[in-house]
Amino acid sequence: MKSKVEILEIARKTLQIEAEGISRISTQLNDDFSEIVHQILYLNARVIVTGIGKSAIIAQKIVATFNSTGTPAIFMHAADAIHGDLGMIQQNDLVICISKSGNTPEIKVLVPLLKQGGNKLVAMAGDKESFLAKQADWLLDTSVEHEACPHNLAPTTSTTAQLAMGDALAVCLLECREFSSADFAKYHPGGSLGKRLYLTVGDLAAQNEKPVVTSNASVKEVIIEITKNRLGAVAVVDEGKLSGIITDGDIRRMLNKNTTIDGLTAANIMTISPKYIDKNELAVNALEILRVNNITQILVGTESKFEGFIHLHDLLKEGII
Template sequence: MNIIKNIKSSAIKVLKTEAQALENLAELVDDDFEACVANILETKGRVVITGVGKSAIIANKIVATLNSTGTPSLFMHAADAIHGDLGMIQKEDFVICLSKSGNTPEVKVLVPMLKKMGSKLAALVSNTDSYLAKQADFVLNATIQEEACPLNLAPTTSTTAHLALGDALAVCLLEARGFGSQDFARFHPGGSLGKQLYLTVEDLVAKDLVPVVNQEAPLTTVILEISGKRLGATAVLNDGGKLTGIVTDGDLRRMLERHPDLSDITAKDIMTKNPKTIDKNEYAVKALNLMREFNITQLVALDGEKIFGFIHIHDLMKEGIV
């Protein structure tokens, strides 16, 4: 039991240490950070991010975030750079070098080469007195008080700080570029996230299955329409073809409980008036939100005022949007 307690207390201490470091990091965002963002926006090349060890791993993640939010970027390992990979850098590129100490041997070899190439250099460091920081055009200050590691050795708090500062950089660039959900969708077409951003109601509606009945239709016609189209509901239209209601399987069950004599029942007697609708051009995720808001499982899709079809919760589940 004491071991379990120690595990919990250690985990809590790590999280609090790193959370405090991020709070402190907010106070270190300065004019250099702002100038760095402005220069990246003006650059005609790409953002090249480099580092070694754990910094290289964080650099890879920042590259992925930048690429997905409209800033073309690539990763270059600092050790590989001095063995040939420098060829990937062009003069117009903007280079960001990640290093906790700013004094690693690979960085000391790489920096003079970058400066000779004429590339702008930003140092994302936890040591602003380091060689890297003094040589860089811009310093992104990620100073920390201590690592979460009890030995104060393993990169923990420092990598969290570097990652968070990279996220801040990406979001600032995103906002400055006016990068919106449509842009995001172009770069994220796969998975449930992408589908939420580009799939519309029209994409999911079964266009050849549009159950409709006239409001004067007898009960047998309503039942046959619901069972024949297999969508669990039918739209109810007036003589002018305008949507006036919806009849669902549930409406039929409730009607059977209330009406012992079914001979004179018509669609308008059992329909739910003013059903929830959605335009066919709306995003499918909005249909999901409406279903959740009103605790229903389907919506009538409209093309203007004309009925287009039905979208069901199962359609959303099948696409992985739910």
């Protein structure tokens, strides 16, 4: 049994070897990479990504990244392709074939069929002299010196290199397309990621009450309004204009300073020039304001128009945090 120290050393060595593998393939980039990006950018069809074994798993991840960043892509297993799935490839589709050796039997059967169909072929291969590399129109060289596996057998560094090369393609494509966060949101509408990209302050504020008092309201009226709406704060609004905010903390500080609340009004205890945010801002921007100012709620609207509150709990509930 390995000791904790030995286990950590093995882990560090593995990560170092794989990092060196990625560093190596970055030096192997050439004009073929740029040409592939241009081919995909102006492709009036889809990108088909295929592979066998562990490379097939990497191919699936690359397809997922392409699709989520605006490049239409389909995964095709190399073994299934020669047993009927080849029919999914259309005339103008570009095919990226991933293989460490570039010489597996399935690849040797598949490549001539792709060439026969007239499809442009990109090889992502770990051997520049392999069958796949020599038959392809363009080559992405993902050769590595050795696997992280101590026996140099289990695909580790090689699959990491393939994954990184796929990411490099996807990022180049999205930057060339000027793919924005708004575009990204179209493909990720679900989950916390999507909400960070489209959920607005107004969406959250609409779910809450709008506790309001005037500046001449008594402290008792203020406390009742705060308690009734359970947002921990109340807006002070006079003639439609936002004058300030009173929070639970303001009430506690007032009680600590005064032996009696008789005669005190909202104007005496409110915080003037409070933080507020426009309803059209993204909710994630409100979170940043809360963090920077170490507060738990923020007014929604402008100086001339109070439109509600959002609370830190609203952001927690929606998974923004």
